């Protein structure tokens with residue numbers, strides 16, 4: 417097991433910042449990245465593009481639990497990366513890129529929805545609160561802007577229903593997350 421340099425919790429997987437090689441758990445990385453884009457240890461600047469999931473090297477036997485944990489980390493990292501791409505493209509008014517990444521994100525969410533709603537990983541709460549904010553933030557304007565075709569509008573509706581009907585989110589976390 418490896419230890420997160422911030423919260424000191426022992427984890428099966430950590431996220432490694434490529435430039436400086438420092439490792440943190442996903443919960444600490446996401447929470448930190450929302451506020452700052454420098455490494456909490458050495459202050460080297462980083463982007464989520466260069467972050468990768470690091471597995472325990474001496475872990476020869478991988479149980480289902482290990483595999484699940486790695487899958488979850490990889491899903492969350494992918495999710496956060498696409499989310500940031502949408503956000504940046506939205507800010508720069510690049511509608512086509514925004515639309516393409518939104519489609520990828522919607523597919524990613526649908527494919528992993530079971531994992532998302534059943535996971536005991538506390539980092540998943542950050543992901544869910546980002547989705548909720550994302551789906552909530554100036555929804556109408558954002559949607560008109562995205563100009564999604566019907567297929568994706570329907571997929572989006574499915575995710576929205578699942579998220580807002582089942583109360584699978586801790587509301588207090590919502591407040592810490594940035595909006596689109």
Ligand SMILES: [Zn+2]
Pocket residue numbers: 420421422423424425440441442443444445
């Ligand atoms: Zn941590």
Ligand SMILES: [Zn+2]
Pocket residue numbers: 433436437438455456457458459460
């Ligand atoms: Zn560092």
